[in-house]
Amino acid sequence: MRNFLAIASLCVASTLGVRVASAQVQTVKLEVDLRDAPRRIYHSKMEFPVKPGPFTLVYPKWIPGEHSPNGPIVDVTGVHFRGNGQEISWRRDDVDLYAFHCVIPEGATTMEAKLDYLPPKEDGTAGSPSATAQVAVLPWNLVVLYPQGAKTDDVMFSASVRVPAGWKFATALQTVGGRSADSATFETISLTRLVDSPLLAGAFFKTYDLSPGQKPEHRLNIAADSAIATTLNKDQLTNLRQLVAETGALFGARHYRHYDFMLALTDHLPVNGLEHHESSDNRGGEKMLLDPDSLEGLMDLLPHEFFHSWNGKYRRPMGLATSNYQEPMKGDLLWVYEGLTQYYGVILAARSGFWKPEQFREYLAATFAALNDGRPGRAWRDLEDTAISVSILYGARPAGASWRRPVDYYEESELVWLEADTIIRRETKGQKSLDDFCRKFHGTEDGAIKVAPYTFDDVVATLNSIADYNWRKFFDERLHSHGPGAPLGGLEASGWKLSYSEEPNDHQRAAEQTDGTVDLSFSLGFTAHAAGDDVSSIADVIPGSPAAKAGVASGMKLVAVNGRKWNPDWLRVAIRDAKNSREPIRLLLENDDYYQTLEIDYHGGERYPHLESLHTADVLSEIARHRAPAVAK
Numbered sequence: 001m002r003n004f005l006a007i008a009s010l011c012v013a014s015t016l017g018v019r020v021a022s023a024q025v026q027t028v029k030l031e032v033d034l035r036d037a038p039r040r041i042y043h044s045k046m047e048f049p050v051k052p053g054p055f056t057l058v059y060p061k062w063i064p065g066e067h068s069p070n071g072p073i074v075d076v077t078g079v080h081f082r083g084n085g086q087e088i089s090w091r092r093d094d095v096d097l098y099a100f101h102c103v104i105p106e107g108a109t110t111m112e113a114k115l116d117y118l119p120p121k122e123d124g125t126a127g128s129p130s131a132t133a134q135v136a137v138l139p140w141n142l143v144v145l146y147p148q149g150a151k152t153d154d155v156m157f158s159a160s161v162r163v164p165a166g167w168k169f170a171t172a173l174q175t176v177g178g179r180s181a182d183s184a185t186f187e188t189i190s191l192t193r194l195v196d197s198p199l200l201a202g203a204f205f206k207t208y209d210l211s212p213g214q215k216p217e218h219r220l221n222i223a224a225d226s227a228i229a230t231t232l233n234k235d236q237l238t239n240l241r242q243l244v245a246e247t248g249a250l251f252g253a254r255h256y257r258h259y260d261f262m263l264a265l266t267d268h269l270p271v272n273g274l275e276h277h278e279s280s281d282n283r284g285g286e287k288m289l290l291d292p293d294s295l296e297g298l299m300d301l302l303p304h305e306f307f308h309s310w311n312g313k314y315r316r317p318m319g320l321a322t323s324n325y326q327e328p329m330k331g332d333l334l335w336v337y338e339g340l341t342q343y344y345g346v347i348l349a350a351r352s353g354f355w356k357p358e359q360f361r362e363y364l365a366a367t368f369a370a371l372n373d374g375r376p377g378r379a380w381r382d383l384e385d386t387a388i389s390v391s392i393l394y395g396a397r398p399a400g401a402s403w404r405r406p407v408d409y410y411e412e413s414e415l416v417w418l419e420a421d422t423i424i425r426r427e428t429k430g431q432k433s434l435d436d437f438c439r440k441f442h443g444t445e446d447g448a449i450k451v452a453p454y455t456f457d458d459v460v461a462t463l464n465s466i467a468d469y470n471w472r473k474f475f476d477e478r479l480h481s482h483g484p485g486a487p488l489g490g491l492e493a494s495g496w497k498l499s500y501s502e503e504p505n506d507h508q509r510a511a512e513q514t515d516g517t518v519d520l521s522f523s524l525g526f527t528a529h530a531a532g533d534d535v536s537s538i539a540d541v542i543p544g545s546p547a548a549k550a551g552v553a554s555g556m557k558l559v560a561v562n563g564r565k566w567n568p569d570w571l572r573v574a575i576r577d578a579k580n581s582r583e584p585i586r587l588l589l590e591n592d593d594y595y596q597t598l599e600i601d602y603h604g605g606e607r608y609p610h611l612e613s614l615h616t617a618d619v620l621s622e623i624a625r626h627r628a629p630a631v632a633k
C-alpha cells in the first residue's frame with residue numbers, strides 16, 4: 001500500500017546487525033490523550049526505561065493485517081525526547097525514515113518521548129482517516145515508538161487513555177485500578193497484544209451482548225455519528241448471536257478471553273475491517289444498519305473479521321508471522337489467510353441468516369461473473385502474484401483494475417475453496433467437508449492467544465488427513481493458471497452455473513445504489529461513476545469488451561448518450577433500444593480538453609449475472625445451511 005516499497009527494501013539492510021534491545025526493555029508507560037480527536041490530533045506520551053548511550057526508537061511500519069509497510073510516519077509530528085529534565089536531540093535515520101536515533105545522557109534512567117499523530121480527513125497517499133467529529137478509532141500503532149530491534153512480544157506496555165468528556169469507549173484490553181467515565185488504565189501487556197487491541201470511542205455509543213449468559217463473552221460496540229445509527233434491530237441482533245454460535249459449531253475452540261466487535265458507523269471514515277485476536281476494527285457508513293442496500297454489501301464484514309481470529313491471528317502464514325513491525329512481510333499465502341477467510345466470511349453470513357439463500361446466490365453470481373468475464377489480466381498475472389503483490393495492490397486505482405487485476409486472492413479464493421470443499425465431500429462420500437479442515441487446522445488449543453505459524457506444506461498435509469487427494473497439484477494449478485476465465489469447477493460441482501439475463505442482479509444493484517456507480521461490465525464492458533466527486537467519469541473498461549473496441553477508456557467523462565445528456569437510466573434505455581436496432585450506441589465523451597463521439601457496435605441488450613440450478617445435488621445450499629441450533633429471538 002502507498003508505494004513504500006523502495007524504503008522497505010532499504011530498511012531490511014539497515015536493521016540487520018542492530019543490537020537487539022529486548023532483554024533490556026522493561027515496561028513502557030504510555031499515555032494517550034484523545035480529547036483533541038474531533039479536531040484530528042492524537043497526543044501520546046511514553047516513558048522508556050533507558051541506560052546512558054546510543055538509543056534508537058522506531059515507529060511501526062509493517063502493520064499486522066494490512067500486510068503493507070504503510071505505518072503513517074508522515075503524520076507523526078511534535079516528536080520530543082527528554083531525559084534528566086533536559087531535551088534530548090534526535091536525528092532521523094538517513095535511510096530508514098521510521099527510526100529516530102538519540103544518545104541518552106549519563107545519569108538518565110528514563111526517557112520521555114512525546115509525539116502527536118494527525119489522522120487525515122481524507123483517504124489519500126498517507127494513512128487512513130481514523131477520527132471524525134463524533135468518533136475516534138485508536139489502533140495503538142499510530143501513537144507508539146519502541147526500541148529498534150526489539151521483538152514486539154518482549155516489549156511490555158502499560159497504557160492509559162483519556163477521551164473527550166461525555167464520550168464512551170471500548171477495547172479488548174482489560175482495565176486495572178478501575179475506570180472513570182472518560183479515562184482508563186489498562187493491563188500491562190506486550191506491544192503485540194496492545195497493537196492487537198484497538199480502542200473505539202465516540203459520543204454516540206452502544207454495546208450489545210452477543211452471547212448472553214455464556215462464557216466467553218462476546219460484545220458488539222458501536223460508535224456512530226448519530227444516536228439512531230447505533231440501533232441494531234431484532235433480526236440483526238439474532239443473526240449476530242447466531243454468528244457466535246456458528247463459529248462455536250465450526251471450530252470447537254476459541255482463541256480469546258472475550259471478543260469485542262468494534263463498529264464505527266460514519267460517512268467520514270473509509271469502509272474497512274481489520275482483524276485482531278480478541279476484537280475487530282470494523283467501519284461502515286452511518287446508515288449501514290438502517291439501509292438494507294448499505295447492509296447488503298457489508299453482510300460478510302463482521303463474519304469475515306471474526307473468522308480471522310482463528311485464520312490469520314491464531315494460524316498465520318510463516319511469512320506474515322514477523323517478530324516486529326519493521327520486519328517485511330511476505331504475502332504469498334494470503335490466498336489462505338485472506339482467501340479462506342473470504343470464503344467462510346460469506347458462508348457464515350449465510351449460515352447466520354444475514355443473507356437469505358437467494359441473496360447469497362446473487363452475491364456469488366456478481367462476484368464470480370466479474371472474475372470470469374472481467375479479468376483479462378489473468379493472462380499475464382496469476383492468482384499467486386496478486387497475493388505476493390499485496391502491498392502495491394491495496395493502494396491501486398480502480399482504473400485499469402480488470403487488466404492489472406486487483407487483490408483477487410480474496411474473491412477468487414472463494415472459488416478455489418468452494419471447489420476444495422466439493423472435492424472433500426466427493427472423495428469422502430459426504431462424510432467430511434472443509435469444515436473438518438477448519439476444525440483440525442484452527443480448532444486446537446482452546447483459550448490460547450498465540451500465533452501458530454504454518455507453511456504451504458502444512459495446509460496440504462492437513463487437507464490430506466481429511467481427504468486423500470493431490471492437493472499440491474490442485475492448488476498449484478489454480479494459483480498459477482492464466483485462464484481463460486475463472487476456475488468455476490467448484491460452482492458446477494455444487495450444483496449451479498453462471499447465467500445471464502436482462503433481470504438486474506440484486507447484489508450488483510445494491511452496490512450501485514450505495515457506491516453511486518453504474519456497472520455495465522457484462523454488456524458494454526465498463527463501469528462509471530454516477531455520483532460523487534468523479535461523477536460521469538469512466539472507472540474501468542474491460543479490455544476486449546465492446547466499449548474498449550470502440551475506444552472508450554477509463555478517466556474519460558460521459559457527456560451524452562445518443563445525443564442526449566447522459567444518466568444511468570438513459571444509458572440503460574440506449575442499451576435496450578440497440579438490441580432491436582442496427583444502429584450503434586453513440587457516446588459523447590470528454591477526454592481532458594477534447595470531445596469525441598465513439599460508436600459502440602453492441603446489440604446484446606442488458607446482461608446481469610445470476611446462478612442457475614444444474615438440477616444436480618444442491619451442495620451449495622448444504623454448505624450455507626446453519627450448523628448450530630437456532631438461537632432464541
Ligand SMILES: [Zn+2]
Pocket residue numbers: 275304308338341
Ligand atoms: Zn481479511
